[in-house]
Amino acid sequence: MVNIAIATPEIFLLSTICLILLIDLVLKDTDRMVTYLLSQVALLATALLVFSSMGSEKITGLNDMYVRDDLGGVLKVSILLLTAGVFVYARKYLRDKKLWRGEFFLLALFAVLGMMVMASANNLLVVYLGLELLALSMYALVAFNRDDGRSTEAAMKYFVLGAVASGLLLYGFSMLYGLSGKLDIAGVAAYISAQNVMQNLPLLFALVFVVAGISFKFGAVPFHMWVPDVYQGAPTAVTLFLGSVPKVAALAMLLRVLAESLGVANPAWAQMLLVFGLLSVFLGNIVAIAQFNLKRMLAYSTIAHMGFILLGSLSGSTEGYSAALFYTITYAMMAAGGFAILILLGKEGVEAETLDDIKGLNERSPWYAFIMMLLLFSMAGIPPTVGFYAKLSIIQAVMQAGYLWPAIIMVVMSVIGAFYYLRAIKMMYFDKPDNAEPITAEADFNILLGVNGVLMLVLGLFPGTLMGICSAAMVASQL
Amino acid sequence: MTFEQIIFYLFSAVLVTAAVGMVTVRNPVYAALCLILSFFTSAALWLLLEAEFLGIVLVLVYVGAVMVLFLFVIMMLDLNLDPLKEGFARYAPVGFLVAAVIAVEMIMVLQSGPFQTTTPAAAAPANNTEALGAILYTDYVYPFEIAAVILVVAIIAAIVLTLRRRPDARKQDISQQVQVRREDRVRLVKMKAETKEQA
Numbered sequence: 084m085v086n087i088a089i090a091t092p093e094i095f096l097l098s099t100i101c102l103i104l105l106i107d108l109v110l111k112d113t114d115r116m117v118t119y120l121l122s123q124v125a126l127l128a129t130a131l132l133v134f135s136s137m138g139s140e141k142i143t144g145l146n147d148m149y150v151r152d153d154l155g156g157v158l159k160v161s162i163l164l165l166t167a168g169v170f171v172y173a174r175k176y177l178r179d180k181k182l183w184r185g186e187f188f189l190l191a192l193f194a195v196l197g198m199m200v201m202a203s204a205n206n207l208l209v210v211y212l213g214l215e216l217l218a219l220s221m222y223a224l225v226a227f228n229r230d231d232g233r234s235t236e237a238a239m240k241y242f243v244l245g246a247v248a249s250g251l252l253l254y255g256f257s258m259l260y261g262l263s264g265k266l267d268i269a270g271v272a273a274y275i276s277a278q279n280v281m282q283n284l285p286l287l288f289a290l291v292f293v294v295a296g297i298s299f300k301f302g303a304v305p306f307h308m309w310v311p312d313v314y315q316g317a318p319t320a321v322t323l324f325l326g327s328v329p330k331v332a333a334l335a336m337l338l339r340v341l342a343e344s345l346g347v348a349n350p351a352w353a354q355m356l357l358v359f360g361l362l363s364v365f366l367g368n369i370v371a372i373a374q375f376n377l378k379r380m381l382a383y384s385t386i387a388h389m390g391f392i393l394l395g396s397l398s399g400s401t402e403g404y405s406a407a408l409f410y411t412i413t414y415a416m417m418a419a420g421g422f423a424i425l426i427l428l429g430k431e432g433v434e435a436e437t438l439d440d441i442k443g444l445n446e447r448s449p450w451y452a453f454i455m456m457l458l459l460f461s462m463a464g465i466p467p468t469v470g471f472y473a474k475l476s477i478i479q480a481v482m483q484a485g486y487l488w489p490a491i492i493m494v495v496m497s498v499i500g501a502f503y504y505l506r507a508i509k510m511m512y513f514d515k516p517d518n519a520e521p522i523t524a525e526a527d528f529n530i531l532l533g534v535n536g537v538l539m540l541v542l543g544l545f546p547g548t549l550m551g552i553c554s555a556a557m558v559a560s561q562l
Numbered sequence: 563m564t565f566e567q568i569i570f571y572l573f574s575a576v577l578v579t580a581a582v583g584m585v586t587v588r589n590p591v592y593a594a595l596c597l598i599l600s601f602f603t604s605a606a607l608w609l610l611l612e613a614e615f616l617g618i619v620l621v622l623v624y625v626g627a628v629m630v631l632f633l634f635v636i637m638m639l640d641l642n643l644d645p646l647k648e649g650f651a652r653y654a655p656v657g658f659l660v661a662a663v664i665a666v667e668m669i670m671v672l673q674s675g676p677f678q679t680t681t682p683a684a685a686a687p688a689n690n691t692e693a694l695g696a697i698l699y700t701d702y703v704y705p706f707e708i709a710a711v712i713l714v715v716a717i718i719a720a721i722v723l724t725l726r727r728r729p730d731a732r733k734q735d736i737s738q739q740v741q742v743r744r745e746d747r748v749r750l751v752k753m754k755a756e757t758k759e760q761a
Binding site: 090097104145146148149184186189190193196200206208209212213215216219220222223226227229230258261262264284285288 | 667668670671674676677683700701702703704705708709711712714715716718719722723726
């Protein structure tokens, strides 16, 4: 059962990347725009290929290593479209900071390929390889601004901690393989369903390592140490990418590994996710209040949001998984928009990263201030923005699974977290700007940012379509 | 204790000693040599498991290529590793505590039922190079290709992070060298002819 054609989107993307790599080699520095445009075409064409294969039955191919189902389709289309948006935002930053090199797009495309591999992995080995492809590209991207000491330091931290986390995950996989003798997801699932999970010590031992590895990729407490430093040290364009798209891939890994192959062991890993999730929601929201650096504040806010996603997934129900998917996709949009505003506020040679930089944004540009307000409202979870609906559906799923106290803690922590989002909004609207220079950006940047902000409102008012897609994907994959 | 077990414990003891030595010795060259010794002994352990292909590849690739390059780097860079070891005494107690807890947990797990098998799940193939080759490009072609892509990314990343133009670097511009004319280089200075008395 080889059926290579099943992986057409991945094969197409890889061939295009290699082609772009060769074309980029002969381009002059003034013609890098060609690399950018080709990368965008590659992303959109791959998205189209994935989209056209959706809606069919779940089938596996490449010797059962690869699965094509609607869940993978939804994940991949959102990864590809989000990345295309990230590239539009990143272009302005790379130009301003003299980092306008083709390798940024190439490494990001390789990261996208790794995420796609993870999204349709049907084998623990493939999950791990996809993860490494993503991680290796990300390490290089974080160090992309080679002459900046902070960027290199962040990359070093990310690399060392990331390697440890990969080791943990791989160790967990090897234990699972030792126990079941299988690496494919169905085989492991079949083995688990014949076991008494809570009494099986080696299985629990393997689970701890697997959950720890996955939580690291989410950046959930207590594996969150790298998040603020890496977000702050990396060039903002890379933070924008790192803070949005790989979260979808992390959820893909969680769904493939924990939900599909270890689904029967839910009572065991749900406890771990409960602890990690609650700690993340607690620590993320509390520590973010003390941050003056906007990038660090958004990093701690990410930790809190990841806590919500973990808590949504722990219920093990279709509602929980689809709420987590909905939350991840909308969160990736919010994060991309938020960092895009940071890019907008930066100037040639100057990074905008403290709360001072957004002071009086309303006076400098009411439109951008309005977009930022929508994004921050959405992150805080204030109706009618989409963040409210996303949080609501997660809390609903958690309550349905019988966890009343965690749900109450989540609500309380969200209210506390709203403080630092509202403080930023207050600074935008009621403080005087330090410099009143008008803000300018190119048309594509403006249009995308406008769409991004307005989507927060539109999706909040009409969440049914996206939520319908998410839950249909879960039902089709029997989750 | 069978002969095989004696060999196993011998090699394991050397491996663990070499690994400990690698992180504790002061001289970086000795550390690299310790690492080579630990690679050798783990290759011997592979051979004991009848995985001769993996054992030989470990020696060829890691000892033969990677570690030799590594030694070159250490000798050429003249690293001072003392600052790197500063916190060792401070963090050692915590590190040993965590290591001890994990070791105890692992021993507990490995002594439990599923790992107490005495017979291998499948018979060892007569020639494991052939057995690996038969499935690597067929059953496992997809992971194999992804691993190849990861290597490409590693190459690109290494070049991106190290290849950069230093502003103070001097380099040849061949076309300028070829196009140079006599007037650019030779300057004729008019001087009075020297007389005998002056000389």
